Amino acid sequence: MSAKLTNEEITRRGFLGWGFAVLAGMVSFAIFVLSTLRMPLPSLLPGKSGRFRIGRKADFPPGTARYFEEEQTYVFADTDGVFAISAVCTHLGCIVGKEERQFVCPCHGSYYDLSGKVKSGPAPKNLQWFKIVKTPGGRLVVERSKRVAPGTKYLV
Ligand code: FES
Numbered sequence: 001m002s003a004k005l006t007n008e009e010i011t012r013r014g015f016l017g018w019g020f021a022v023l024a025g026m027v028s029f030a031i032f033v034l035s036t037l038r039m040p041l042p043s044l045l046p047g048k049s050g051r052f053r054i055g056r057k058a059d060f061p062p063g064t065a066r067y068f069e070e071e072q073t074y075v076f077a078d079t080d081g082v083f084a085i086s087a088v089c090t091h092l093g094c095i096v097g098k099e100e101r102q103f104v105c106p107c108h109g110s111y112y113d114l115s116g117k118v119k120s121g122p123a124p125k126n127l128q129w130f131k132i133v134k135t136p137g138g139r140l141v142v143e144r145s146k147r148v149a150p151g152t153k154y155l156v
Pocket residue numbers: 042089090091092093094105106107108109110121122123
């Protein structure tokens with residue numbers, strides 16, 4: 001046995017159903033926006049300058065590991081010399097983070113060893129190495145526009 005609905009009940013039910021659909025859509029959209037904002041942003045643009053000073057040779061004793069955030073570059077020193085590696089992931093340009101024994105991309109999970117070699121994808125290529133030169137005044141300069149083969153170091 002079914003009860004007959006009045007016009008007023010039908011209208012109220014229709015309104016509640018429509019209102020619920022609108023509310024569910026708004027909640028879904030808000031969740032989408034918030035989850036998108038929480039994603040790490042890719043760095044598709046290069047740093048401000050192709051060249052930047054990092055200091056003097058004495059500022060980089062063996063074992064040094066420094067990150068130059070604005071230039072998106074890691075600079076390391078070992079007993080052979082000083083070297084600079086790009087922090088820009090070769091997949092879609094996110095900034096890789098340095099862990100004790102590797103670089104990790106937070107966007108899609110690529111791993112690189114500390115020489116910038118891809119350990120696991122989706123990154124298609126190794127991290128770039130940049131040339132380091134010394135100015136006449138004795139300061140070391142990283143030239144981001146001049147790429148060098150992995151393993152190329154400024155000799156100390
Ligand atoms: S941007 Fe680094 S893995 Fe996708």
